[in-house]
Amino acid sequence: MKVIDAENLWKIYNKRKEALKGITFSVNSGEVFSLLGPNGAGKTTTVKILSCMIRPTRGKVEVMGYNVPDECGKVREIVGVVPQEFQGFSDLTVEENISYFVKLYRGDRSQVDELMKTLGLLEYRKVRFRNLSGGYKRRVAVACSLAGDPKLLFMDEPTVGLDPRSRRDVWNLINEVKAKGITVLLTTHYLDEAQRLSDRIGIIYDGKIVRLSSPKELMEEFRKQTLEEAYLALMESLGDSS
Numbered sequence: 226m227k228v229i230d231a232e233n234l235w236k237i238y239n240k241r242k243e244a245l246k247g248i249t250f251s252v253n254s255g256e257v258f259s260l261l262g263p264n265g266a267g268k269t270t271t272v273k274i275l276s277c278m279i280r281p282t283r284g285k286v287e288v289m290g291y292n293v294p295d296e297c298g299k300v301r302e303i304v305g306v307v308p309q310e311f312q313g314f315s316d317l318t319v320e321e322n323i324s325y326f327v328k329l330y331r332g333d334r335s336q337v338d339e340l341m342k343t344l345g346l347l348e349y350r351k352v353r354f355r356n357l358s359g360g361y362k363r364r365v366a367v368a369c370s371l372a373g374d375p376k377l378l379f380m381d382e383p384t385v386g387l388d389p390r391s392r393r394d395v396w397n398l399i400n401e402v403k404a405k406g407i408t409v410l411l412t413t414h415y416l417d418e419a420q421r422l423s424d425r426i427g428i429i430y431d432g433k434i435v436r437l438s439s440p441k442e443l444m445e446e447f448r449k450q451t452l453e454e455a456y457l458a459l460m461e462s463l464g465d466s467s
């Protein structure tokens with residue numbers, strides 16, 4: 226089943242800037258799908274449209290069968306978003322932050338404990354958000370995004386600025402989320418991360434999708450041992466050095 230279906234999607238900012246030039250792709254239920262591409266390619270724009278933060282200029286977009294932007298009310302009920310710069314309530318504790326989001330989605334108290342347990346936050350429950358390390362702030366962000374029991378989770382560069390250990394913790398988290406049957410759409414510049422986590426990748430270049438495949442297929446196409454090398458070879462073939 227298709228969780229995301231985008232067909233000939235365009236986004237033109239301020240009637241001038243063509244950020245997306247007719248992209249078509251779909252994401253299947255239960256998979257981890259990563260959007261890759263150089264700075265300014267259109268990844269964040271795509272995620273913002275799919276998560277109903279901005280409207281597409283034209284094209285057909287469906288998220289879990291609901292039309293975007295016409296049925297965004299429904300879409301917001303079933304998707305979770307982990308923004309790049311998650312701003313928790315800095316003076317509230319871990320528990321209070323998570324509780325805020327659980328109440329927003331009318332969940333019950335037991336869900337707060339469950340989320341803290343899943344994300345390894347129980348021993349930090351009384352710590353104020355502002356006193357947490359970057360890695361733990363990220364865990365709180367993921368916990369809050371899961372408060373509404375989403376079927377689809379958007380994560381925009383989830384490991385930026387994290388140390389190697391915390392990055393691995395986030396990778397484990399993503400695998401746990403996937404094991405619960407939640408579909409995940411990631412954007413990342415870390416190709417090792419994309420290689421490890423993704424069932425499929427979509428590479429955006431200058432507002433267009435230039436590849437849709439599994440990491441393995443791209444590595445085979447360019448006869449490279451890593452996704453990073455294959456990606457760089459693809460960029461080179463497109464005349465890009467970024």
Ligand SMILES: Nc1ncnc2c1ncn2[C@@H]1O[C@H](COP(=O)(O)OP(=O)(O)OP(=O)(O)O)[C@@H](O)[C@H]1O
Nearest residue numbers: 238239242244262263264265266267268269270271
């Ligand atoms: N609100 C906006 N108004 C005008 N142009 C915009 C706006 N938001 C993004 N853009 C432009 O649209 C293009 C795509 O931007 P987008 O943020 O989607 O790229 P990205 O692939 O997420 O890049 P990065 O990897 O740097 O985060 C860029 O040229 C950007 O400057």
